[in-house]
Amino acid sequence: MSLTKQQSDTSAHDLDSQLVQRLADGGFHSGEQLGLEFGVSRATIHNHIEKLTTLGLDIFRVTGKGYRLAKPIQLLSSDKVRIKLPHELRELPLYLNHVTGSTNDDIRSIITNGTTPGTSVLAEMQTHGRGRRGKQWHSPFGSNLYLSIYWPLLQGLNAAMGLSVALGLAVAESLTAAGIQEVSVKWPNDVYIQRKKVAGILVELEGQAGGEGQAIIGIGLNLAMQDTEASIDQPYTSVMAHLDKPLDRNWWASELIKRCIDRLTVHDQQNLKGLLDVWREYDHFYQQPVRLILGQHEQIGVGKGIDEFGALLVQQSDGLKRYFGGEISVRNATT
Template identity: 45%
Template sequence: MKEHQVKLKILKELSQGGFHSGEELGQALGISRAAVSKHIQGIQQWGVDIFRIQGKGYQLAKPLQLLDESVLKQTLSAPLELIPIIDSTNQYLMDQLPELQSGSVCVSEYQAKGRGRRGRQWVSPFGANLYLSMYWRLDAGMAAAMGLSLVVGVAIVEALESLGIDGVKLKWPNDLYYDDKKLAGILVEMSGQAGGAAHLVIGMGMNLAMSDTVEGIDQPWTSLSHATSKTIDRNQLVIAFIQAWQNALLDYEMMGLTGFVERWNRHDNFVGRQVKLLMGHRDVEGTLRGIDAQGAVLIETDQGVQAFIGGEISLRKV
């Protein structure tokens, strides 16, 4: 973390807006102009767009609101760590499991090794998105954790609606969509032993205002800024999501998926639409009919409505 302190201080200065000369930044941080230039290059490698004009200095290409740990902790009761630069928020919590209190949260500005479902890379530029993970102890055990990504997805959409952001939809089993493009992904990882509690780490990466030039994404994607004309307050989003997750997980402990099926189906991006389910060497095409009480996706084919769950299943629109 120490090796990033200077870069983070430069970003804090730049986030105030306007131009900042290399000399001004160097004096504020006690380093040379050449060192400032080197740190700027490192910041750009995090995916932050900074430009320089001779005689004026450096400026962010677009406004950047940094997460504020003090603001988050003032509102939230959950134990929370803001680690601006991290390999993976999920992995950080997985490594800390024996010491964590249920409900503990890790938030980051940049993930060097962000990952999605099935080990895929999750592109994680600095400050453009949200990277959030929560640890939850589920005393009912690992078998009871089936469908947890569905519960979290519902909580996210409803939290956005409470902030006046409508139109975000769900894609089974762990994605959020807007305008038929991927907006966010949920990754639930767990550990535990038979007969014991399940230790769950629930992670989410959501695009907020990601540059259109970002590379390494293998499917159509969008950002939350396209879903609303309002200024997106990243700190308030984190607060809303954490509170929504906590409430949804407590509800899930009490009643399982029963209370979430209708809520999911109401927001399902593909209900009533033709889809293809990819299951290894087998494909199933039909009309999507939502999910059932076990969290299985329902596909209507010529053979009737069939339920599919778990495994290497991938949903695609036809």
């Protein structure tokens, strides 16, 4: 009986995942061995190894020994992530993909009327990760965290105001709790360490203005990003560069899920009212000269924090102004 195209695609995806898990130990594995283990030919193994190489995995082959990764990879495990969560969160739906287009798109495809708030998707790699204003989010395999969370907006889309700010603080507090210094949040959705970007947040909203809606929240956190990624057009850093102990990717995944769900729950109840002082501690632009770019127009002023709805407050020559997200880009006035 022949496989349908969908079944064939699923089988190919499963074999990719199985190979990654087998090679993760950094040891040699022969094509013949792998073929016997997974019930396919050596040629099929070779083809899938080539595919994984094109996705950025550093795999090499030695005649007589087989295939191996240049270095071992600590793979994510949904079970290991779940067990590190607080007891009340361990039953939340949690999905893990080795290679996917976008975790936000994955969440979108599984949402139904009964989807549990806090349902999460993790991935080892995204081939079409995206950031704010349609920018590509560079997502190499097994280096970082790519996480998406579903959250309902029972009070309508207006209830999403300030969500990215609350979530940026959740990421920043995770970094600080791990002992990392000089953490800041750049309004409305980027997190920095020593003024270099380490994380980004993308909140995508769906629903009608007058009714209930939903937020699909994507978070990318650089855990072990190499400093040779030429495709990134701004200064960046990684968590590992600022830790003096081994990095546990599964712990970081559980930490982000826990803190983000906590912030989302509080935000539902009181917007950002209880976070304004916390924001000032992390505000990348507080009391700094800023330049706001709105399409072809620019505004100059001094950053004065945010209000309870997440609007950026800027002191300008004609008074204190409020700016919301969307297509606004904020930079230091000197750059």
